Amino acid sequence: MSKRSYWEENKLLKAFRFFAIFIVVVISLFPIxxxxxxxxxxxxxxxxxxxxxxxxxxxxxxxxxxLLGPGRAKGGWHELVGGELTGSMEGGAGKVSLKGESxxxxxxxxxxxxCGSATALSIIIGMLAAYAISRYKFGGNFFSFxxxxxxxxxxxxxxxxxxxxxxxxxxxxxxxxxxxxxxxxTLPFSVWMVKSFIDxxxxxxxxxxxxxxxxxxxxxxKVTVPLxxxxxxxxxxxxxxxxxxxFLVAFLLSAxxxxxxxxxxxxxxxxxxxxxxxxxxxxxxxASIPVIIFAFIIQKHLVRGLTFGAVKR
Amino acid sequence: xxxxxxxxTKQFGDLVxxxxxxxxxxxxxxxxxxGPSGCGKTTTLNMIAGFERATAxxxxxxxxxxxxxHPKERNVGMVFQEYAIFTTxxxxxxISFGLxxxxxxxxxxxxxxxxxxxxxxLEKILDRNVANLNxxxxxxxxxxxxxxxxxxxxxxxxxxxxxxxxxxxRTRVELKRFHNKWxxxxxxxxxxxxxxxxxxxxIAVMDSGMLQQFGTADEIYRHPANLFVAxxxxxxxxxxxxGEVVKKDRSYMFKSGxxxxxISMHGDLIKKALKGNKLAISFxxxxxKITRSRNQKNSTPVEVFVVxxxxxxxxxxxxxxxLIIRALVPxxxxxxxxxxxxxxxxxxxxxxxxxxxxxxxxxxAG
Amino acid sequence: MNKLLKRIPFPVVLIIPIQIxxxxxxxxxxxxxxxxxxxxxxxxxxxxxxxxxYIGLKNYYxxxxxxxxxxxxxxxxxxxxxxCVTVELGLGLCYALLLVKDFFGKKxxxxxxxxxxxxxxLVAGYxxxxxxxxNGPINQMLSILLGKSVHIPWLSKPKLGLLTxxxxxxxxxxxxxxxxxxxxxxSVPENQYKAAVSLGANRLQIFRMITLPLIKPVIxxxxxxxxxxxxKIYDLVFILxxxxxxxxxxxxxxxxxxxxxxxxxxGYIAAGAFITLAIFLTxxxxxxKPVIKEIA
Numbered sequence: 008m009s010k011r012s013y014w015e016e017n018k019l020l021k022a023f024r025f026f027a028i029f030i031v032v033v034i035s036l037f038p039i040x041x042x043x044x045x046x047x048x049x050x051x052x053x054x055x056x057x058x059x060x061x062x063x064x065x066x067x068x069x070x071x072x073x074l075l076g077p078g079r080a081k082g083g084w085h086e087l088v089g090g091e092l093t094g095s096m097e098g099g100a101g102k103v104s105l106k107g108e109s110x111x112x113x114x115x116x117x118x119x120x121x122c123g124s125a126t127a128l129s130i131i132i133g134m135l136a137a138y139a140i141s142r143y144k145f146g147g148n149f150f151s152f153x154x155x156x157x158x159x160x161x162x163x164x165x166x167x168x169x170x171x172x173x174x175x176x177x178x179x180x181x182x183x184x185x186x187x188x189x190x191x192x193t194l195p196f197s198v199w200m201v202k203s204f205i206d207x208x209x210x211x212x213x214x215x216x217x218x219x220x221x222x223x224x225x226x227x228x229k230v231t232v233p234l235x236x237x238x239x240x241x242x243x244x245x246x247x248x249x250x251x252x253x254f255l256v257a258f259l260l261s262a263x264x265x266x267x268x269x270x271x272x273x274x275x276x277x278x279x280x281x282x283x284x285x286x287x288x289x290x291x292x293x294a295s296i297p298v299i300i301f302a303f304i305i306q307k308h309l310v311r312g313l314t315f316g317a318v319k320r
Numbered sequence: 321x322x323x324x325x326x327x328x329t330k331q332f333g334d335l336v337x338x339x340x341x342x343x344x345x346x347x348x349x350x351x352x353x354x355g356p357s358g359c360g361k362t363t364t365l366n367m368i369a370g371f372e373r374a375t376a377x378x379x380x381x382x383x384x385x386x387x388x389x390h391p392k393e394r395n396v397g398m399v400f401q402e403y404a405i406f407t408t409x410x411x412x413x414x415i416s417f418g419l420x421x422x423x424x425x426x427x428x429x430x431x432x433x434x435x436x437x438x439x440x441x442l443e444k445i446l447d448r449n450v451a452n453l454n455x456x457x458x459x460x461x462x463x464x465x466x467x468x469x470x471x472x473x474x475x476x477x478x479x480x481x482x483x484x485x486x487x488x489x490r491t492r493v494e495l496k497r498f499h500n501k502w503x504x505x506x507x508x509x510x511x512x513x514x515x516x517x518x519x520x521x522x523i524a525v526m527d528s529g530m531l532q533q534f535g536t537a538d539e540i541y542r543h544p545a546n547l548f549v550a551x552x553x554x555x556x557x558x559x560x561x562x563g564e565v566v567k568k569d570r571s572y573m574f575k576s577g578x579x580x581x582x583i584s585m586h587g588d589l590i591k592k593a594l595k596g597n598k599l600a601i602s603f604x605x606x607x608x609k610i611t612r613s614r615n616q617k618n619s620t621p622v623e624v625f626v627v628x629x630x631x632x633x634x635x636x637x638x639x640x641x642x643l644i645i646r647a648l649v650p651x652x653x654x655x656x657x658x659x660x661x662x663x664x665x666x667x668x669x670x671x672x673x674x675x676x677x678x679x680x681x682x683x684x685a686g
Numbered sequence: 687m688n689k690l691l692k693r694i695p696f697p698v699v700l701i702i703p704i705q706i707x708x709x710x711x712x713x714x715x716x717x718x719x720x721x722x723x724x725x726x727x728x729x730x731x732x733x734x735x736x737x738x739x740y741i742g743l744k745n746y747y748x749x750x751x752x753x754x755x756x757x758x759x760x761x762x763x764x765x766x767x768x769x770c771v772t773v774e775l776g777l778g779l780c781y782a783l784l785l786v787k788d789f790f791g792k793k794x795x796x797x798x799x800x801x802x803x804x805x806x807x808l809v810a811g812y813x814x815x816x817x818x819x820x821n822g823p824i825n826q827m828l829s830i831l832l833g834k835s836v837h838i839p840w841l842s843k844p845k846l847g848l849l850t851x852x853x854x855x856x857x858x859x860x861x862x863x864x865x866x867x868x869x870x871x872x873s874v875p876e877n878q879y880k881a882a883v884s885l886g887a888n889r890l891q892i893f894r895m896i897t898l899p900l901i902k903p904v905i906x907x908x909x910x911x912x913x914x915x916x917x918k919i920y921d922l923v924f925i926l927x928x929x930x931x932x933x934x935x936x937x938x939x940x941x942x943x944x945x946x947x948x949x950x951x952x953g954y955i956a957a958g959a960f961i962t963l964a965i966f967l968t969x970x971x972x973x974x975k976p977v978i979k980e981i982a
Contacts, residue, residue, distance in 0.1 A: 027784055028795070035799055038813040038857065041823065045816060058823045136704040143697035152971065154704070157712060159970050161918040163942040164959035167952055168715035168722065191711035194704060223696045252806040255920050255939070269808045273924075284816055291809035302804040303797060310865045317907045318869050369884055391883050398884040404877035408899035417895070418885035469885060 046070065046288035053284040069285035073293065074111045111293070114271040121182060121257075121267060122250040125189035130243050132190070133197025138227055140198065141205040142213075155315065158195040166259045173260065180262040188256050193246045196312060200245065203316030204238030205231060241308035244301045251298055268294045321382050321472040321505060322347055323368065328377035330363050330529075337363040339529040341377070345473075350499055350506040352520035354513060356552070360529035361509045365475050368507065369396045381472060397466030397474040397504075401481055403458045405450050405465075411437075412446040414461050418469035436464045439501065455487060460494070467502055476508035480515055492518055513553055517541075525549050541604075543671060547678040550602040550671060556635055559608070559645050562600045562675060565590060574601055578641035582618060585667055593684055598675035605635065608647035609664040610655075619662040627655055638663055716963070723956035728949075745957035755933055756958055759941040760965070766848065766937065767916035770855045771909050777856065778863025778908070782871055783893075796868075803861040811925030814854040815841065818926075844934035847927040851935065854922050859915075863908050870904030871897060910973050917966060938962050 045053065047065040136154070139145040146153070169188065170179065178184035208231055216226040232239070254269040261270060272294070275287040302309065310318050328341040338360040345351050353361035366372040368379060370391030378385050386394055406414050412433055413420075419429045437443040440460045445453070450461065459479070466474055479495065480488045496519060499506055510516055516523045517537040525532040525540065525548075533545035544550040550558055563576030571584040581601070583590070590599075611619065625644060626637035634651045637644050638661070645663065655661070672681050726741050749756050781799065785792065802810065817824050818840035828836040840850045874897055882892050920939040923929055929936040929944060936944070942962070946955035 024784055027780075031781060031784070032795070032798055034857070035802055035861075038810065038817060039801060039805065041817060042809070042813045054819060054821060056821050058819075058821060058826050060823065132703040132707060135700040139697040139700040145697045145701060148975075150701075153708070156967065156970070157708065159914050159966050160712070161920075161939045161942070161959070161962055161966065163920070163939045163946070164719065164963050165711070165715045167946060167956055167959060168718035169711070171718055171722070172714060187707070188711065191707050194707060198704070248804070252808070254806075254808045255943075259943075269806060272806075272808050272812070284812075287812055288816075291806070291812060295805050295809060298806065299801070299804050302800065306797065306800070309800070310869045313862055314866055314907050314911060318866055318904055369880075371880060371883075391880075392886050392888060394884070395886070396884055398881060400877045400881065402875075402877065404875060404881045406878055406881075406896060408896075417882070417887075420895075421882075421885060421887045421891050465881070465885070 042288045042291050045284055046292050048285055048288075050285055069289035070293070072283075072286045073290045111268075111271075111290070114266045114268050117182070117265050118251065118268045121185045121189060121265070122247055124182075125186045125193065125250050126243055126247045128186065128190045129193045129197045129246050130201070130239065133194055133242075134201050134232075134239065136194075137198045137200075137202035137205055138231065141202045142210060154198050155195050157191060162192070162255045162259070166256065169260065179260065180264045182265055184260055185257060185265055185267070188260055189250050189253060192253070192256065193249055195315060196246055196249065197242060199315035199317075200242040200308075200312045201235070201239060203311055203319060204235040204242070207238075208234045238308070241305040242312065244305045245308065245312040248298050248301055251294075322380075323473055323505065323507075324380040325364070325368070326378045326380065328364065328367060328379065329375050330360070330367060330372055331375040337529050338367070341526075341529075341531050343524055343531065343534060345505060345507065348503050348505055349522065350508070350520045351522045351524060352516035353507065353509045353524050353526060354511070354516040354552075355526035355532075356511055358528075359526040361526050362477060363529075364526070365477060365507065365509050368473070369398055369475055370394050395469065395471050397469070397471035399459075399462045399466060399474065399476040399479055401478045403462040405453075405458055405461055407450060409450065410446070411442060411448055411450060411453070411461055414450060415442075415446075415464045415468055417465060422469070432468060433464075436468055440464050440498075455483060456491065456494070459491060463498060467504065471504070473505040473507060476506065478510055479508055480510070480512070488515075495519060513555065525552065527552070543680060543682055544602065545680050545683055547600060547602075547673050550673065550680075554604055556605050556646060556648060558602050558604050560600055560602045561643060561645075562598075564597045565594065565599045566597070574599060576643060579620065579643055581665060581667065583667055583670070583672070586672060589681060590672070593681040594672075594674055596674070596676055600673040600675050600678075601670045602673065603665055603670045605646045605648035607666055607669045608638075608645060608649075609666070610636065610638070610647055610649055610653070611662045611664070614662050615664055619664050622661055622663045624655055624657050624659045624661060627657060716960075719956045719960050719963075722953055723960050725953045726951075727953040727956075728951045741953075745954045746961065749954065749958050749961060753958075755936070755941060755945075756938075759933075759936045759938045760962075762848070762935070763917055763919065763937045763939075766852055766855070766919060767913050770852050770859070770916055771913050773852075773856050774860045774863045774912060775867075775905065775909060777860045778865075778867050781860065781864040782867040785868065786871065799864065800861045802858045805858070807858065807921045808925065810858045811854060811922045814850065814857070814922075815926055818850050841927055842931055844931060847930070847935040851919075851922050851926050854926060855916065855919065859912060862912065866904055866908040867901065870901035874900050910970075913973075914970065 044061055046069050047067070048059065048062045049064050049066045049068060052059050052062055052064065136145075140151065173179040173181075173184045178187070212234070213226045213230050216230045217223065221229065252269060253267070254273065257265075257267045257270050258273065261267070268290070272287060272290055275283040275290065305312075323343075323345040325341050325343040328338055328343075329336070330338040341360075341364060353364060355361050363372060367374050370386070370389065374387055378387055380386070381394070406417065409417070415433045415436060416429045419432060424432075433446070434443065437446055440463065442457070442460055442464060445457065450458070453461065480491055483491055492515070508519070520537070522534060522536050523540055524534045525545075527548050533540055533549045535545075540549060540553055544553055544558075547560060551560055561574075561576050561579070563574055563579070565583070566573045566575055570587075571582060572587050572590055574581040574583045583601070609615070610622075620640055622638040622640050622645070624636060625639040626635075628635040628637075629651055632651060633648050634653075634655070636647045636649060636655055638647060640663070647663070649655075673679060674681050674684070677684070723745050724740060724742055726739050726745070785796065805813075816822060819825075820837050820839055820842075824840070825836050825838055828838070838846065840846045878896055878900075879892060882896055887895070918939055919937045920943070923935060923937045923940040927935040929940045933941070933944075942955055942958050945958070946952060
């Protein structure tokens with residue numbers, strides 16, 4: 008229903024549209040604004056009787072807490088209770104202690120390492136499979152459904168056996184364990200998104216390369232991959248975004264050693280001192296920035312990724 | 321309905337797509353808008369249909385100015401290059417679309433659609449989904465769809481462009497038959513002169529947004545209004561030679577470099593209509609006569625440059641001094657490259673153009 | 687080794703890595719689940735899983751017929767999925783129709799509208815938690831609107847809690863439907879639109895008779911994908927209501943998690959997990975079939 012400007016819409020409709028869009032923008036941004044505002048509030052302003060929209064006592068304490076850990080941040084809530092964050096939560100692999108672990112450094116490193124490796128693995132494995140499905144129609148509908156089903160399982164259903172399996176091989180609460188799990192759960196996206204990109208490259212180019220003497224692998228590497236470079240990069244960013252926000256799987260498979268940022272976030276929720284809205288908001292902002300940047304970069308391909316390659320711009 | 325375009329102009333920012341177009345189309349005519357890509361023919365079509373608003377000028381349906389009438393109210397039938405058939409509907413639903421939109425009662429719709437379908441040989445596939453139709457069927461469905469609402473004019477945008485040669489022939493015939501049966505005013509846009517000549521009664525040749533000439537195929541062929549039309553019309557394209565006219569005693573000579581042609585027979589016309597002495601002449605390739613030996617005393621000696629065989633005919637490029645003149649002769653005449661031959665140009669068949677105005681002085685004189 | 691590889695057809699070589707991962711991550715767990723679910727394993731009683739007793743299908747029987755908490759979580763999750771998908775679809779359609787025209791700043795506007803999707807789901811949950819607190823801004827705004835003091839306990843009443851969860855999900859994922867629908871609507875060939883206009887159709891008729899049928903496959907994909915994710919909903923339940931009050935807002939995932947790690951009747955939970963899997967798989971297979979045809 009694209010309408011070019013050959014007929015102006017009447018003023019009333021235009022005003023209505025403008026108003027409606029305005030409302031939509033406000034609704035979309037309001038929770039984010041609230042989060043941002045909260046991240047700058049001192050602790051006594053977090054849950055007052057009357058909510059404070061814009062703080063007059065803006066402070067960067069929350070960010071300090073998040074980045075440096077409570078022990079080293081100046082001022083803020085922990086001075087009220089005089090000490091470190093304490094408390095514990097039930098994780099999938101046992102009690103999770105919070106003592107002095109709220110600094111961002113370790114979880115950031117963990118998240119980066121896990122998400123980065125899992126993304127790379129997922130893309131590589133997915134790319135190979137995508138090629139097989141695209142060019143050879145491997146496995147027909149059943150195989151396709153099979154891959155898609157990795158995304159359909161409620162993680163909880165898979166986690167119990169995974170916990171058992173991991174504990175046997177000693178992968179519980181380990182980097183490798185998380186990486187493997189993350190990889191598995193994002194494979195459907197990798198496969199389908201890359202497949203839709205490979206579909207756009209004419210088969211003839213690879214066939215020509217093979218006729219010229221390359222092996223199948225070389226043809227993929229030297230012909231298909233360069234041509235789908237942009238698409239693969241977009242897929243990688245997309246998978247990274249998904250991994251970055253993954254909570255349940257990380258939560259259930261980690262205890263003390265591998266804590267990703269979302270898991271860290273959840274800790275701010277259940278500490279003994281109550282819910283730490285300020286630091287949580289600050290962390291929320293910090294954690295969301297890379298995602299927003301990446302999502303903006305691949306904006307054109309977001310639809311493709313979210314619909315497993317079915318819908319292309 | 322008489323369609324009239326009055327000083328029609330369309331501007332997109334700095335680009336003037338259509339400039340001061342004046343055209344009157346009689347009821348029941350088929351006319352063609354002919355011209356190269358970007359000449360403004362499709363924009364003109366869109367303005368008639370209402371999909372573009374004129375920047376200046378008016379479009380009249382009979383005596384009614386329709387500039388401000390929304391396309392959906394204009395009752396104009398449109399057939400697109402790729403037919404734009406509604407892909408989610410059956411043939412029946414496509415044809416009945418206009419009627420359904422007007423909330424015509426179901427029984428009436430069924431009767432009318434059957435009637436149209438029978439006329440276009442579509443009655444057997446009425447219930448088929450349009451995905452499996454061949455090109456000919458698709459076009460007939462597109463036509464059927466438009467006439468179901470009895471439009472006042474039918475607009476076609478390059479209807480034959482995406483067809484191969486054989487199909488093009490058949491479709492041309494079908495379109496002609498369609499017009500004979502329904503008698504509806506048809507305007508179609510094309511860049512192919514053969515299409516224009518074979519289908520249309522009158523042709524409007526356009527270039528760079530401006531109307532170059534509007535007349536029957538014959539008129540355009542015999543007397544192209546300006547250099548553009550002269551160069552555009554003709555297959556292979558006509559020869560156009562630029563030069564000047566020199567008056568020697570009582571005779572007028574056309575000179576271009578070393579080449580000379582006695583055009584005294586047009587002397588009066590030249591005296592009356594030509595300002596200055598810069599002249600261009602045009603003549604069709606098939607009017608060029610080639611002989612092995614000197615035919616008349618002022619036959620021009622030429623040298624064969626290129627020979628292209630086209631089956632029944634051949635195109636021969638002849639070198640005359642610095643000029644290349646192309647001639648269309650039967651293939652039965654055996655000609656070799658570098659051969660020396662003689663060329664005659666029938667002066668009664670040439671057209672003369674004032675190089676200042678680029679206009680044909682046959683038409684600008686009285 | 688190379689010789690062996692050469693005898694295997696090339697496509698098979700390509701999919702070996704993915705098969706390994708899938709088997710490890712999917713098949714094995716399924717088998718283990720299957721087995722564990724038929725025991726009464728519970729680490730609470732100090733036994734390792736190799737020491738638990740085989741009890742056949744008793745867990746399944748108990749779960750389906752004797753566990754109202756499980757059944758209600760299934761029903762509840764279905765309700766959440768149905769409502770959220772419908773609303774997201776409707777709203778997404780409105781967004782897409784609002785933004786059909788090109789105008790100055792459209793790209794920026796679209797980016798803004800996509801922001802909710804790009805916040806970490808957990809973070810979004812937190813935000814809504816704060817917003818819907820008893821003394822939070824939502825109540826505050828309602829008070830101003832209605833002129834009297836409003837303190838709706840959004841997060842502590844069962845029906846309201848469910849509503850809050852749905853609102854949070856709708857807020858976050860409507861942009862996805864919006865994106866999908868916008869792409870679908872943009873792919874309607876312009877000439878079909880023009881043809882319809884010249885035949886006299888108004889905007890509503892064009893939307894109903896031409897646009898809508900053409901975007902049906904796209905709608906289907908959106909519904910299936912979103913529905914799939916909604917069935918697994920966990921993060922929002924965790925943050926907003928912790929399944930409460932009591933267990934009245936539990937989703938399937940949340941119940942299985944809680945029951946699993948609170949009561950540690952892992953055998954029992956494995957059965958629950960398996961039943962859920964079965965439901966998901968069969969439902970998805972039939973729903974996904976038309977979708978697979980689109981993407982494969």
